[in-house]
Each structure stands twice: as C-alpha cells, then as structure tokens.
Amino acid sequence: MKVIFAGTPEFAAVALQALHEAGFEIPLVLTQPDRPAGRGMHLQPSAVKQYAVAHGMEVLQPLSLRMDAKDPQRAAEAKAAHERLLATDYDVMVVAAYGLILPRSTLDIKPCLNIHGSLLPRWRGAAPIHRAIEAGDAETGITIMQMEEGLDTGPMLLVEHVAIVADDTTGTVHDKLAALGGTMIVQALRKLEQGKLEAVPQPEAGVCYAAKISKDEAALDFNLSAAEISRKIRAFNPFPGACAPVNGVNIKLWAAEVLDADSSVPAGHVVAADSQHGIVVACGRGALRLTELQKPGGKRMPASEFIKAFPLEGQRFA
Structure with a gap:
C-alpha cells in the first residue's frame, strides 16, 4: 500500500518510522511548518520532518488544509x-498528532486513519495522555480510528x-503509547490490505x-488534596x-510521594526539609513528600541535594 503520512511531534515520528521499516511506500509526508525553539529561537523542523528528510521522503508543510481559510x-x-x-x-492517509484539522475536502480523497492516544471515547482532543494521568485513570491505550469531520x-x-x-x-x-501506536498502525494497514479491518462505532456514553494543556495550569494549588497534586505533577511532566x-522563586516540582498523615499546618507549609524526612509539604488533605525539584536556571535535583542549595525548612509554597 502507498501511504501519505501526516504528523508532527515525536509521537508521530515513531509511527512514521514503523511504517517505513515495515516496507510501506510513503510518497508524501505532511507536517507543520518549522517553529522557533531553543534559547536562540531558531527555526526547528518537527520530529516527523527530521525523519522524513533523513530517509528521502518528500515533505509538505502547509499552514492550513482549509481552502476556505480567511487568511x-x-x-x-x-x-x-x-x-x-x-x-x-x-x-490511505495515516494521521498522528498532526495538529491541523483535516477538512472534508481532504477526508473525501482517500480513507484516513488516525492513531489516537486514548481509549475512545474517553479523552477525545489534544491532550489525552495528560488528562488521563491528571484524572487518575487506571489505564489508557491506543485507538486506531477512521477519521471523520467530528473531533x-x-x-x-x-x-x-x-x-x-x-x-x-x-x-x-507517551513513550509506551508511541511505540504501541507504531505497531498497531502497521497491523491495521495489513488488515486493510487483506480486507479484514472492521469498523466499530464509538460508544455514546463516557465521552470526555x-x-x-496551557502553561497557566502548571501553577499548583496546595489547598487541593495530596493525591490530586501528585497527579498534576506527574501529568505535567515533562510539559x-x-x-x-517560595519567597518569590518559582520552583519546578517534578516528582512527589503521597503521605496519608494529615496535619494542622496550613496548606503549602513545609513541614520538614531534612535528610531524615525529605521535603514534606502540607496539603488541603494529606501531605506530599517532594522527591525531585528544580530552581530557575538550575538542573533537576533529588530533594536531598536540592535542600543543600535551597533551604526550605519553615518556608511555604504559595
């Protein structure tokens, strides 16, 4: 089969590599335009473009696929x-985290299959992995779906x-699902070649x-329970x-453990910050032991190293 691939980040690049290594002919790759990144804000190609160019694939980078765009x-x-x-x-067109809406004019040309990082219909939309972890879901997965105009x-x-x-x-x-998505899209196309790919409508119940994700969500509210805050820390790692x-210094929190013990100390106060107890912070319910932190301009550090350079005992996370 000849496959047009549309995708942008690393999640999609893993799938493109899987298709390429499985022997599918890929006459064209669609990806988003190069974006400024890094300290110098130089234009950087997407992960998909990097793989495509390295393997001699033709790349197209339109700003939009909507011919009725006002611009x-x-x-x-x-x-x-x-x-x-x-x-x-x-x-067939395979789409994975492309970032552009495919209009009806594109969908009508040939079948379009999408690699989606959730168990549909739960977590339709742009950030299914983040939201699954933030919500405390016990599982997620990959759904290979046939694309239509709805989200x-x-x-x-x-x-x-x-x-x-x-x-x-x-x-x-992300890494687990990216690898799985690559394996599954190869399986799906093999089944499609054999006429054995069956479509099942999504359930009407359970749509989320x-x-x-916005950067504003990164700011933690310690009035929440320790369990909720812990899920947010994991959901927003790495982005x-x-x-x-703390005292006007914005500290990144990368990992934490939930403690059951409640405290009369106000939420956000550092209950302990030493080598014996680690960094323990009171929450609206329960407490968190922070295990990996980072100050502005610094590196990620385990709590034992962080408190040597940035004492926290008696401080409060606002």
Missing part, C-alpha cells in the same frame, strides 16, 4: 496542498489497553474532552512542568 496565505497553501494530494498516487468521533478499528502505574508521568506513558513559588 489569503493559508487559503493559498491549503489549495496547493489539496492539489498535491489529488495528484499523488496513494491508498475524534470516527469508528474504531483497533484498540489496545495500557495500564497507568503509580509512578507514570506523561513522558513515560482532553483540552490542550509544562508543575511549579509553585
């Missing part, structure tokens, strides 16, 4: 992309479950929307990184 440049690029798709000999509403083709364990972060779950200020 003339976006509309012109969308029209050019549409004409390029019509001129390309392909059997992640299409029928399901393949589903695999993955447990979310106590110390999982968005980073660790995984809103895009955007949970944080809380």
Whole structure:
C-alpha cells in the first residue's frame, strides 16, 4: 500500500518510522511548518520532518488544509496542498498528532486513519495522555480510528489497553503509547490490505474532552488534596512542568510521594526539609513528600541535594 503520512511531534515520528521499516511506500509526508525553539529561537523542523528528510521522503508543510481559510496565505497553501494530494498516487492517509484539522475536502480523497492516544471515547482532543494521568485513570491505550469531520468521533478499528502505574508521568506513558501506536498502525494497514479491518462505532456514553494543556495550569494549588497534586505533577511532566513559588522563586516540582498523615499546618507549609524526612509539604488533605525539584536556571535535583542549595525548612509554597 502507498501511504501519505501526516504528523508532527515525536509521537508521530515513531509511527512514521514503523511504517517505513515495515516496507510501506510513503510518497508524501505532511507536517507543520518549522517553529522557533531553543534559547536562540531558531527555526526547528518537527520530529516527523527530521525523519522524513533523513530517509528521502518528500515533505509538505502547509499552514492550513482549509481552502476556505480567511487568511489569503493559508487559503493559498491549503489549495496547493489539496492539489498535491489529488495528484499523488496513494491508498490511505495515516494521521498522528498532526495538529491541523483535516477538512472534508481532504477526508473525501482517500480513507484516513488516525492513531489516537486514548481509549475512545474517553479523552477525545489534544491532550489525552495528560488528562488521563491528571484524572487518575487506571489505564489508557491506543485507538486506531477512521477519521471523520467530528473531533475524534470516527469508528474504531483497533484498540489496545495500557495500564497507568503509580509512578507514570506523561513522558513515560507517551513513550509506551508511541511505540504501541507504531505497531498497531502497521497491523491495521495489513488488515486493510487483506480486507479484514472492521469498523466499530464509538460508544455514546463516557465521552470526555482532553483540552490542550496551557502553561497557566502548571501553577499548583496546595489547598487541593495530596493525591490530586501528585497527579498534576506527574501529568505535567515533562510539559509544562508543575511549579509553585517560595519567597518569590518559582520552583519546578517534578516528582512527589503521597503521605496519608494529615496535619494542622496550613496548606503549602513545609513541614520538614531534612535528610531524615525529605521535603514534606502540607496539603488541603494529606501531605506530599517532594522527591525531585528544580530552581530557575538550575538542573533537576533529588530533594536531598536540592535542600543543600535551597533551604526550605519553615518556608511555604504559595
């Protein structure tokens, strides 16, 4: 089969590599335009573009695929992309974390399959891994679905479950799902070749929307329970990184353990910060032992090293 691939971040690059190594012909790759990144804010290609270029694949980077876009440049690029798709000999489009909406004009050309990082219909939308961890879900997974105009509403083709364990972060779950997604999309296309890929409508019950993560969400509220805060710390690792200020210094919190002991100390106060107890902070219910922290401009440190450079005893996280 000939496959057009559309994706942008590392999650998608893993799937592109899996398709390429499985022997599928990939005549065209769509990815988002290069973006400024790093301290110098130089334009950086996406992970998908890097893989595609390294393996001699043609890359197209339109600003939009909507030919009715109000911005003339976006509309012109969308029209050019549409004409390029019509001129390309392909059997199916595979989409993974592309970041652009596929309009009806694109979906109508050939079948479009999407690699989605959740157990649909739970966590439709942009940030399914973050939201699953933040909500305390016991499991997540990959759904290979047939795309339609609705947001992640299409029928399901393949589903695999993955447990979310106590110390999982968005980073660790991402890596598990990226690898699984690559394996599953190869399986799905093999079944499609054989005419054995069956579509199952999504259940109407249990629909959740995984809103895009904003940097504002990184600020922690210690009036929440220790369990809730712990889930947020894991959900926002590695992006955007949970944080809380101490004496005006914004400290990143990367890992923590939930303690059952309640305290009469106000939420946010550091109950202990020593080599024996670690860094223990009172919460609205229960307490947290912070195990990995980072001050601005510094490196991530275990709590035992952090308190040597940044004493916290008697302080309070605002």
